Amino acid sequence: MNYHLNHLKELEAESIFIMREVAAQFENPVLMFSGGKDSILMVHLAHKAFFPARIPFPLLHIDTGHNFDETIQFRDELVERLGAKLIVGSVQEAIDSGMVTEEKGVNASRNGLQTGVLLESLEKGKYDAALGGARRDEEKARAKERFFSHRDEFGQWDPKNQRPELWNLFNGKHHIGEHFRVFPISNWTELDVWQYLAMEEVPLPSLYFAHKRPVFNRDGVLLADSEFIMKKDGEEIYEETVRCRTIGDMTCTGVWKSEAATVEDIIQEIATTRMTERGGRTDDKRSETSMEDRKKKGYF
Amino acid sequence: MHNLDNSELLRFTTAGSVDDGKSTLIGRMLYDSKSIYQDQYDAVAAASERRGEEEVNLALLTDGLKSEREQGITIDVAYRYFSTPKRKFIIADTPGHIQYTRNMVTGASTANVALVLVDARNGVVEQTKRHAIIASLLQIPHLVVCINKMDLVDYAQDAYDNVQNEFEKFAAKLDVNDVHFIPISALKGDNVVKRSDKTPWYDGPTLMYYLENVHIASDHNFIDTRFPVQFVVRPNTDEYHDYRGYAGRVAGGIMKKGDRVTLLPSGFSTNINKIVGADGEQDEAFPPQSVTILLDEDFDLSRGDMIVRENNQPTVTQDLELMVCWFDREKPLQPRGKYTIMHTTKSARCVIKEVRYKLDINTLHRNENDQQIGMNDIARVVIRTTSPMFIDSYRKNRITGSLIFVDEGTNNTVGAGMII
Numbered sequence A: 001m002n003y004h005l006n007h008l009k010e011l012e013a014e015s016i017f018i019m020r021e022v023a024a025q026f027e028n029p030v031l032m033f034s035g036g037k038d039s040i041l042m043v044h045l046a047h048k049a050f051f052p053a054r055i056p057f058p059l060l061h062i063d064t065g066h067n068f069d070e071t072i073q074f075r076d077e078l079v080e081r082l083g084a085k086l087i088v089g090s091v092q093e094a095i096d097s098g099m100v101t102e103e104k105g106v107n108a109s110r111n112g113l114q115t116g117v118l119l120e121s122l123e124k125g126k127y128d129a130a131l132g133g134a135r136r137d138e139e140k141a142r143a144k145e146r147f148f149s150h151r152d153e154f155g156q157w158d159p160k161n162q163r164p165e166l167w168n169l170f171n172g173k174h175h176i177g178e179h180f181r182v183f184p185i186s187n188w189t190e191l192d193v194w195q196y197l198a199m200e201e202v203p204l205p206s207l208y209f210a211h212k213r214p215v216f217n218r219d220g221v222l223l224a225d226s227e228f229i230m231k232k233d234g235e236e237i238y239e240e241t242v243r244c245r246t247i248g249d250m251t252c253t254g255v256w257k258s259e260a261a262t263v264e265d266i267i268q269e270i271a272t273t274r275m276t277e278r279g280g281r282t283d284d285k286r287s288e289t290s291m292e293d294r295k296k297k298g299y300f
Numbered sequence B: 001m002h003n004l005d006n007s008e009l010l011r012f013t014t015a016g017s018v019d020d021g022k023s024t025l026i027g028r029m030l031y032d033s034k035s036i037y038q039d040q041y042d043a044v045a046a047a048s049e050r051r052g053e054e055e056v057n058l059a060l061l062t063d064g065l066k067s068e069r070e071q072g073i074t075i076d077v078a079y080r081y082f083s084t085p086k087r088k089f090i091i092a093d094t095p096g097h098i099q100y101t102r103n104m105v106t107g108a109s110t111a112n113v114a115l116v117l118v119d120a121r122n123g124v125v126e127q128t129k130r131h132a133i134i135a136s137l138l139q140i141p142h143l144v145v146c147i148n149k150m151d152l153v154d155y156a157q158d159a160y161d162n163v164q165n166e167f168e169k170f171a172a173k174l175d176v177n178d179v180h181f182i183p184i185s186a187l188k189g190d191n192v193v194k195r196s197d198k199t200p201w202y203d204g205p206t207l208m209y210y211l212e213n214v215h216i217a218s219d220h221n222f223i224d225t226r227f228p229v230q231f232v233v234r235p236n237t238d239e240y241h242d243y244r245g246y247a248g249r250v251a252g253g254i255m256k257k258g259d260r261v262t263l264l265p266s267g268f269s270t271n272i273n274k275i276v277g278a279d280g281e282q283d284e285a286f287p288p289q290s291v292t293i294l295l296d297e298d299f300d301l302s303r304g305d306m307i308v309r310e311n312n313q314p315t316v317t318q319d320l321e322l323m324v325c326w327f328d329r330e331k332p333l334q335p336r337g338k339y340t341i342m343h344t345t346k347s348a349r350c351v352i353k354e355v356r357y358k359l360d361i362n363t364l365h366r367n368e369n370d371q372q373i374g375m376n377d378i379a380r381v382v383i384r385t386t387s388p389m390f391i392d393s394y395r396k397n398r399i400t401g402s403l404i405f406v407d408e409g410t411n412n413t414v415g416a417g418m419i420i
Helices: A005-023 A038-050 A069-082 A091-096 A113-124 A190-200 A263-272 A290-297 B022-032 B037-048 B065-069 B099-110 B126-139 B157-171 B205-213
Strands: A029-032 A059-063 A086-090 A129-131 A148-151 A181-182 A213-219 A221-224 A238-244 A252-255 B008-016 B078-083 B086-093 B113-119 B142-148 B178-183 B226-228 B232-234 B243-247 B260-264 B268-277 B280-282 B290-295 B307-310 B315-326 B338-343 B344-359 B378-391 B402-406 B413-419
Touching: A005 A038, A005 B008, A005 B290, A029 B008, A038 A190, A059 A091, A059 A113, A069 A086, A069 A181, A086 A091, A086 A113, A091 A113, A129 A190, A148 A290, A181 B113, A190 B338, A221 A238, A221 A252, A221 B268, A238 B232, A238 B378, A263 A290, A263 B008, B008 B022, B008 B099, B008 B126, B022 B086, B086 B099, B099 B126, B099 B315, B113 B126, B113 B315, B126 B142, B126 B157, B126 B290, B142 B157, B142 B205, B142 B280, B157 B178, B178 B205, B226 B243, B232 B280, B378 B413
Parallel strands: A029 A059, A029 A129, A059 A086, A129 A181, B008 B086, B008 B113, B113 B142, B142 B178
Antiparallel strands: A148 A181, A213 A221, A213 A238, A238 A252, B078 B086, B226 B307, B232 B243, B243 B290, B260 B268, B260 B307, B268 B280, B268 B290, B315 B378, B315 B413, B338 B344, B338 B402, B344 B378, B402 B413
């Protein structure tokens, strides 16, 4: 026998190790679930890591209220199938209670409001570790992120004062009130995720595959038409065959012209594309360091 | 589509300073393997223009944080990814200056290959030696000396030969087995991905060919069975009522169903009943797989314990001798100080018994009189732990031979140790 793992099995082994390390080192972890492919992958890996036991932490969804319908339906079915526990942090409720204030204007998005609701949800649940599906290849500030990322009592990230991570040793020690963000799929690229999801035949939301949808063009990014986005003068709605490369809040997630109808088509498309997957995220385009700035405050 | 069965993961580290062409080399590899996207390139081009630079500065691709871009330096380990049909690569890109030794050590800890960049005009300098010493200390299995900027010395074989001779003389004092020398120009692309016609005297591989083909399958230890128990899986359901699975990552050796094993620290022996992997039951497990082991009889076994072979056991001891790299910028290593240590899945406390010497990482000189071990220093240290540890030498196994020090007040990771 050849004692050799292909790169996907090695990434899988690494991610499972990290998830078990979280279950062992923390009292009360939670898995942040957005409904996108990365968090679906996370749930799939968590299921494997603890099989035949159930996933030993609940899923936390920060719901902006501006979701694609398909996302919520898929989420509820997944939770049902795994017998997992779901906790929802609602941005709408936070707006109604006056905890956060809704942005105004045509580019208004609830993306930034998620941070406050997330931190509030983590505090309320007394979670000491929040597992997330962020990857280092996504964005330049994320390329410097640790697997175990320390957050102070205000939920802030201090990129200049991160704990060194060596070998297989992950230090999750913390004071009361502090928590960790943990990123088990740090080393996966977008292509790895798709190749693995194809290999494992993991069910995915229909949004990732080409479908017809009313869209409009804003500053070079195609956005799905919805009641949540105010249109500017001259922005025309038309029908287009598109798919999502990332799934987030409807107000800031671009859609892509694409004919990719299967996971194999998607892998082909990614292998030849010249744009990053977050290239359609208007939340990243607000400034050169918008991800870094949001992360420091406690964003995903 | 990639042939997934043969596609291995290779981790390599690069260390270097702003002007030795490291960023250009990484940019070249990312660009030539089509791992830079158009919008990334556009963003970097726009940023270069804002900074008033004439050309598109590819170094900006690898500088992530605001303060790094302001200062034009890398202050942390940055991870980069690219793949070719043969392999997926993870680059741990670390700054090369002496004040970032701790970052180099961090990047080196998981690497299969170290790239050491040498400017062909300057030859082997202090920084080259430092990088090689760190690669040797951290036991990176393969070392590639890239003799860069060959275009600036007219691709002269002399420059290449000089570096090779100088380096080999120096490396004789080190613990490195597999060293390659490749003449390149990262700027012009010579011998990086494409073979150069300007170096006809060089008949070795290009850098990319080397990275795609270097034999890394035996970088793990497949001889000495070591399975640190990470987590006990207990479903507590009717279907799996008495199920006790010992989850963990194989740190060494090949474990087979039916193998006679010994449990540490209890010393009891039993057989492996079942191995459950990511895809269900499997007959064998090997590093670096994450699996769950079920035993014929259930003894008291929990996180921090270890499953080994009866006739091949690690050293069980409370007295450890280590090479330590210190990370803490606030406090130097405290003689007689107490720290928490994390080793495999086990934590314990320790006291620093003795500092034997401080190592000058530019010259390998051992200074026995210098007991002041501050950030970025490397020293040989003796510690005693509160409970017995199950250890191997770092040379034998990078997983069971390594540990980290945690400050008991701040909880920060303040040092890394390699067991001698």
